[in-house]
Amino acid sequence: MVAMMRLSPADAIAEIGASSPGPGVGAFFDLDGTLVDGFTAAVHVGDRIRRRQAGIGELLGVVEAALRYRFGRLEFEHLIVRAAGYLRGESLAELDELGDRLFVERVASRLYSHMHEVVQAHQERGHTVVLSSSALSIQALPVARFLGISNVQCNHFELDEHGSLTGGIVKPVVWGSTKAAAVQQFCAENNVAVQSSYFYADGDEDAASMSLVGYPRPVNPRSGLAAVAAVHGWPVMCLASGRRGPVRRLRHLANHVRPENQEA
Numbered sequence: 001m002v003a004m005m006r007l008s009p010a011d012a013i014a015e016i017g018a019s020s021p022g023p024g025v026g027a028f029f030d031l032d033g034t035l036v037d038g039f040t041a042a043v044h045v046g047d048r049i050r051r052r053q054a055g056i057g058e059l060l061g062v063v064e065a066a067l068r069y070r071f072g073r074l075e076f077e078h079l080i081v082r083a084a085g086y087l088r089g090e091s092l093a094e095l096d097e098l099g100d101r102l103f104v105e106r107v108a109s110r111l112y113s114h115m116h117e118v119v120q121a122h123q124e125r126g127h128t129v130v131l132s133s134s135a136l137s138i139q140a141l142p143v144a145r146f147l148g149i150s151n152v153q154c155n156h157f158e159l160d161e162h163g164s165l166t167g168g169i170v171k172p173v174v175w176g177s178t179k180a181a182a183v184q185q186f187c188a189e190n191n192v193a194v195q196s197s198y199f200y201a202d203g204d205e206d207a208a209s210m211s212l213v214g215y216p217r218p219v220n221p222r223s224g225l226a227a228v229a230a231v232h233g234w235p236v237m238c239l240a241s242g243r244r245g246p247v248r249r250l251r252h253l254a255n256h257v258r259p260e261n262q263e264a
Contacts (some may be wrong), residue, residue, distance in 0.1 A: 002236055004226060007217070009114035016121040016198075016199075021122070023190075026197035028183055028209065029115070031133035031154075033202035034148070034219045037110040040139035043102050050064035074133065074210035076205075077173040084162065088167035092159055099138035099236075107143065112239050118200070119147050128192050132183060132199075132209070136177040153182050177204055180208040201225070210234065 007015075019025060030038045077140030087095070121130050122192040131144045140154035155175075158168035170179045187194045195214040199206070210216030216234045218225050229236050 004230045005119045005233060007237050009117065009237065009239070012118055012217070012237060013121045014066075016017050016118070016125060016127075018053040019125060019198060021127075022237075022242060023126060023128045024193050024196065025122075025125070025127040026129045026130060026183075026187060026190075026192040026194070026213070027119075028163050028197065028199045028213070029119065029149075030201035030203065030206055030219075031131060031143060034200050035112060035115050035119075035131075035143060035223075036107060039110060040107055040135055040143070041221070044139065047102055047106075067232070076175040077169075080134075080136070080155060080175075081167075081169050082171060083163065084169050085167040087157070089164050090165050092157060092163050092165065095138045095165075100142050101134065101144065103142035109147065111143075111146075112219075114237075114239055115200070116147065119149070122198070123148065126264075127198075128190060130183075130186060132174075132179060134173075134205075153179070153184070153186065155195040172264045175256045176205040179206065179210055183209050204228075 016027075016255055028203055029035055034092050049232065052157070080174045100150060115229075127153065129149050130153060131140055131147075131149045132153040135154055137152075137154050140152055140176055144150070144152045153174055155173055156170040158170050159168045160166050172181075174182060183199070184194065186192065187197065193214055197213040198215040198217055199210045199213045200217045200219050202218065202220045202222060202225065206223050208226045210218070210225075210228075216229075217237060218229045218234055219237045221236055226236065228234070
Protein backbone atom coordinates (compact mmCIF):
# COMPACT_ATOMS: atom_id res chain seq x y z
CA MET A 1 0.00 0.00 0.00
CA VAL A 2 1.38 3.42 -0.98
CA ALA A 3 1.41 6.00 1.81
CA MET A 4 0.03 9.49 1.18
CA MET A 5 2.34 12.47 1.34
CA ARG A 6 1.15 15.10 3.82
CA LEU A 7 1.29 18.85 3.31
CA SER A 8 0.58 21.17 6.24
CA PRO A 9 -1.14 24.53 5.60
CA ALA A 10 2.06 26.29 6.70
CA ASP A 11 4.10 24.29 4.19
CA ALA A 12 1.54 24.96 1.48
CA ILE A 13 1.76 28.72 2.09
CA ALA A 14 5.58 28.58 2.11
CA GLU A 15 5.48 26.69 -1.18
CA ILE A 16 3.24 29.35 -2.72
CA GLY A 17 5.53 32.08 -1.43
CA ALA A 18 8.44 30.48 -3.27
CA SER A 19 6.50 29.98 -6.52
CA SER A 20 6.73 32.08 -9.67
CA PRO A 21 4.74 35.32 -9.30
CA GLY A 22 2.25 36.75 -11.75
CA PRO A 23 -1.04 35.93 -13.48
CA GLY A 24 0.48 33.17 -15.61
CA VAL A 25 0.13 30.84 -12.61
CA GLY A 26 -3.41 29.64 -11.89
CA ALA A 27 -4.85 28.57 -8.55
CA PHE A 28 -8.15 26.69 -8.88
CA PHE A 29 -10.27 25.98 -5.81
CA ASP A 30 -13.23 23.65 -5.43
CA LEU A 31 -15.94 24.86 -3.04
CA ASP A 32 -17.74 22.20 -1.01
CA GLY A 33 -15.41 20.24 1.23
CA THR A 34 -12.43 22.33 0.10
CA LEU A 35 -13.05 25.98 0.92
CA VAL A 36 -16.15 25.22 3.00
CA ASP A 37 -16.66 22.49 5.58
CA GLY A 38 -19.67 20.56 4.24
CA PHE A 39 -22.07 21.24 1.37
CA THR A 40 -23.51 24.66 0.64
CA ALA A 41 -26.50 23.10 -1.14
CA ALA A 42 -27.57 21.50 2.15
CA VAL A 43 -27.74 24.97 3.70
CA HIS A 44 -30.19 26.10 1.02
CA VAL A 45 -32.35 22.98 1.31
CA GLY A 46 -32.37 23.35 5.08
CA ASP A 47 -33.55 26.94 4.75
CA ARG A 48 -36.43 25.89 2.48
CA ILE A 49 -37.45 23.27 5.02
CA ARG A 50 -37.32 25.76 7.90
CA ARG A 51 -39.47 28.22 5.94
CA ARG A 52 -41.83 25.36 4.98
CA GLN A 53 -41.26 25.99 1.28
CA ALA A 54 -40.15 22.42 0.68
CA GLY A 55 -42.96 19.89 0.71
CA ILE A 56 -42.51 16.30 1.76
CA GLY A 57 -42.28 15.23 -1.89
CA GLU A 58 -39.36 17.61 -2.54
CA LEU A 59 -37.60 16.59 0.65
CA LEU A 60 -37.90 12.88 -0.09
CA GLY A 61 -36.92 13.47 -3.72
CA VAL A 62 -33.75 15.35 -2.74
CA VAL A 63 -32.81 12.70 -0.18
CA GLU A 64 -33.43 9.89 -2.66
CA ALA A 65 -31.46 11.61 -5.41
CA ALA A 66 -28.57 12.40 -3.08
CA LEU A 67 -28.38 8.81 -1.85
CA ARG A 68 -28.52 7.38 -5.36
CA TYR A 69 -25.81 9.81 -6.51
CA ARG A 70 -23.66 8.96 -3.48
CA PHE A 71 -23.62 5.33 -4.53
CA GLY A 72 -22.95 6.13 -8.19
CA ARG A 73 -26.40 5.32 -9.60
CA LEU A 74 -27.39 8.77 -10.69
CA GLU A 75 -25.41 11.12 -12.91
CA PHE A 76 -24.63 14.44 -11.28
CA GLU A 77 -26.39 16.23 -14.14
CA HIS A 78 -29.66 14.49 -13.30
CA LEU A 79 -29.27 15.33 -9.62
CA ILE A 80 -28.68 19.04 -10.14
CA VAL A 81 -31.45 19.36 -12.74
CA ARG A 82 -33.83 17.60 -10.37
CA ALA A 83 -32.94 20.08 -7.64
CA ALA A 84 -33.41 23.04 -10.02
CA GLY A 85 -36.83 21.72 -10.98
CA TYR A 86 -38.10 22.36 -7.46
CA LEU A 87 -37.26 26.07 -7.93
CA ARG A 88 -39.01 26.48 -11.28
CA GLY A 89 -40.66 29.91 -11.58
CA GLU A 90 -38.65 31.57 -8.82
CA SER A 91 -36.80 34.85 -9.42
CA LEU A 92 -33.02 34.59 -9.78
CA ALA A 93 -32.62 38.06 -8.23
CA GLU A 94 -34.45 36.90 -5.11
CA LEU A 95 -32.45 33.68 -4.97
CA ASP A 96 -29.22 35.68 -5.24
CA GLU A 97 -30.31 37.77 -2.24
CA LEU A 98 -31.12 34.56 -0.38
CA GLY A 99 -27.68 33.18 -1.22
CA ASP A 100 -26.01 36.28 0.22
CA ARG A 101 -28.08 36.05 3.41
CA LEU A 102 -27.40 32.35 3.91
CA PHE A 103 -23.70 32.92 3.36
CA VAL A 104 -23.56 35.42 6.21
CA GLU A 105 -25.84 33.42 8.49
CA ARG A 106 -24.66 29.86 7.89
CA VAL A 107 -21.81 29.44 5.43
CA ALA A 108 -19.19 31.99 6.55
CA SER A 109 -18.68 30.15 9.82
CA ARG A 110 -17.85 26.98 7.85
CA LEU A 111 -15.02 28.45 5.81
CA TYR A 112 -11.71 26.73 6.43
CA SER A 113 -9.51 29.47 7.83
CA HIS A 114 -6.35 27.76 6.53
CA MET A 115 -7.79 27.61 3.02
CA HIS A 116 -8.64 31.31 3.22
CA GLU A 117 -4.96 31.88 4.00
CA VAL A 118 -3.97 29.72 1.01
CA VAL A 119 -6.23 31.78 -1.25
CA GLN A 120 -4.67 34.98 0.07
CA ALA A 121 -1.15 33.61 -0.44
CA HIS A 122 -1.92 33.02 -4.13
CA GLN A 123 -3.48 36.46 -4.44
CA GLU A 124 -0.41 38.06 -2.89
CA ARG A 125 1.78 36.35 -5.51
CA GLY A 126 -0.43 37.85 -8.22
CA HIS A 127 -1.67 34.43 -9.34
CA THR A 128 -4.91 34.05 -11.27
CA VAL A 129 -7.29 32.63 -8.66
CA VAL A 130 -10.39 30.75 -9.80
CA LEU A 131 -13.29 29.24 -7.87
CA SER A 132 -14.02 26.08 -9.88
CA SER A 133 -17.08 24.35 -8.48
CA SER A 134 -20.03 22.19 -9.47
CA ALA A 135 -22.20 24.17 -7.06
CA LEU A 136 -24.87 26.55 -8.31
CA SER A 137 -24.21 30.27 -8.69
CA ILE A 138 -26.33 31.17 -5.64
CA GLN A 139 -23.99 29.03 -3.54
CA ALA A 140 -20.64 29.77 -5.20
CA LEU A 141 -20.77 33.51 -5.89
CA PRO A 142 -21.21 34.76 -2.28
CA VAL A 143 -18.13 32.75 -1.24
CA ALA A 144 -16.13 34.06 -4.20
CA ARG A 145 -17.03 37.67 -3.42
CA PHE A 146 -16.08 37.24 0.22
CA LEU A 147 -12.69 35.76 -0.70
CA GLY A 148 -12.05 38.37 -3.40
CA ILE A 149 -12.12 35.81 -6.23
CA SER A 150 -13.35 37.37 -9.47
CA ASN A 151 -13.05 34.28 -11.70
CA VAL A 152 -15.81 31.74 -11.05
CA GLN A 153 -16.65 28.49 -12.83
CA CYS A 154 -19.94 27.05 -11.55
CA ASN A 155 -23.36 25.88 -12.64
CA HIS A 156 -26.06 28.37 -13.58
CA PHE A 157 -29.84 28.20 -13.66
CA GLU A 158 -31.53 28.39 -17.04
CA LEU A 159 -33.73 31.51 -17.14
CA ASP A 160 -36.73 32.71 -19.12
CA GLU A 161 -37.09 36.21 -20.55
CA HIS A 162 -38.32 37.51 -17.17
CA GLY A 163 -35.32 36.30 -15.19
CA SER A 164 -37.24 33.42 -13.66
CA LEU A 165 -36.00 29.85 -13.43
CA THR A 166 -37.21 27.41 -16.08
CA GLY A 167 -36.22 24.40 -13.99
CA GLY A 168 -33.21 23.64 -16.18
CA ILE A 169 -29.46 24.13 -15.87
CA VAL A 170 -27.25 25.83 -18.45
CA LYS A 171 -25.29 23.19 -20.40
CA PRO A 172 -22.71 21.82 -20.21
CA VAL A 173 -23.10 21.01 -16.53
CA VAL A 174 -19.82 21.67 -14.71
CA TRP A 175 -18.67 18.41 -13.11
CA GLY A 176 -15.86 15.89 -13.52
CA SER A 177 -14.58 15.86 -17.08
CA THR A 178 -16.52 18.98 -18.05
CA LYS A 179 -14.91 20.86 -15.17
CA ALA A 180 -11.50 19.69 -16.38
CA ALA A 181 -12.36 20.93 -19.89
CA ALA A 182 -13.44 24.29 -18.44
CA VAL A 183 -10.13 24.58 -16.59
CA GLN A 184 -8.20 23.88 -19.80
CA GLN A 185 -10.26 26.40 -21.74
CA PHE A 186 -9.85 29.06 -19.05
CA CYS A 187 -6.08 28.61 -19.06
CA ALA A 188 -5.91 28.84 -22.85
CA GLU A 189 -8.05 31.99 -22.97
CA ASN A 190 -6.28 33.76 -20.10
CA ASN A 191 -2.62 32.90 -20.81
CA VAL A 192 -2.39 30.74 -17.70
CA ALA A 193 0.21 27.95 -17.80
CA VAL A 194 -1.53 24.72 -16.81
CA GLN A 195 1.69 23.01 -15.72
CA SER A 196 2.54 25.93 -13.42
CA SER A 197 -0.92 25.95 -11.83
CA TYR A 198 -2.50 24.55 -8.67
CA PHE A 199 -5.80 22.75 -8.11
CA TYR A 200 -7.35 22.26 -4.66
CA ALA A 201 -10.29 19.86 -4.23
CA ASP A 202 -11.65 17.01 -2.13
CA GLY A 203 -13.87 15.01 -4.50
CA ASP A 204 -13.08 11.88 -6.48
CA GLU A 205 -14.53 13.52 -9.61
CA ASP A 206 -11.86 16.24 -9.48
CA ALA A 207 -8.99 13.83 -10.17
CA ALA A 208 -9.47 14.71 -13.86
CA SER A 209 -8.84 18.42 -13.19
CA MET A 210 -5.94 17.70 -10.84
CA SER A 211 -4.26 15.53 -13.46
CA LEU A 212 -4.02 18.58 -15.73
CA VAL A 213 -2.03 20.88 -13.45
CA GLY A 214 1.54 20.80 -12.23
CA TYR A 215 0.54 21.16 -8.58
CA PRO A 216 -2.49 19.02 -7.68
CA ARG A 217 -3.40 19.56 -4.03
CA PRO A 218 -6.09 17.27 -2.57
CA VAL A 219 -7.77 18.75 0.52
CA ASN A 220 -9.44 16.31 2.94
CA PRO A 221 -9.79 13.93 -0.04
CA ARG A 222 -12.51 11.33 -0.28
CA SER A 223 -11.41 7.73 -0.69
CA GLY A 224 -11.14 7.67 -4.47
CA LEU A 225 -9.13 10.87 -4.71
CA ALA A 226 -6.97 9.80 -1.76
CA ALA A 227 -6.10 6.59 -3.62
CA VAL A 228 -5.20 8.52 -6.78
CA ALA A 229 -3.11 10.94 -4.73
CA ALA A 230 -1.19 8.08 -3.14
CA VAL A 231 -0.45 6.48 -6.50
CA HIS A 232 0.76 9.73 -8.09
CA GLY A 233 2.51 11.12 -5.02
CA TRP A 234 0.30 14.17 -4.72
CA PRO A 235 0.73 15.84 -1.32
CA VAL A 236 -2.49 15.90 0.69
CA MET A 237 -3.75 18.63 3.02
CA CYS A 238 -5.84 17.45 5.98
CA LEU A 239 -7.77 20.20 7.75
CA ALA A 240 -9.80 20.34 10.93
CA SER A 241 -13.37 21.65 10.85
CA GLY A 242 -13.68 25.14 9.47
CA ARG A 243 -16.55 26.12 11.74
CA ARG A 244 -16.10 29.12 14.00
CA GLY A 245 -17.90 30.07 17.16
CA PRO A 246 -20.34 33.02 16.95
CA VAL A 247 -17.92 35.56 18.42
CA ARG A 248 -15.07 34.53 16.13
CA ARG A 249 -17.38 34.48 13.13
CA LEU A 250 -18.62 38.03 13.77
CA ARG A 251 -15.07 39.30 14.25
CA HIS A 252 -13.99 37.58 11.03
CA LEU A 253 -16.87 39.06 9.06
CA ALA A 254 -16.24 42.52 10.47
CA ASN A 255 -12.65 42.34 9.23
CA HIS A 256 -13.57 41.20 5.73
CA VAL A 257 -17.00 42.62 4.89
CA ARG A 258 -17.16 44.61 1.66
CA PRO A 259 -17.91 48.33 1.77
CA GLU A 260 -21.51 49.03 0.83
CA ASN A 261 -20.51 50.93 -2.30
CA GLN A 262 -18.22 48.16 -3.57
CA GLU A 263 -19.45 46.45 -6.69
CA ALA A 264 -20.52 42.81 -6.24
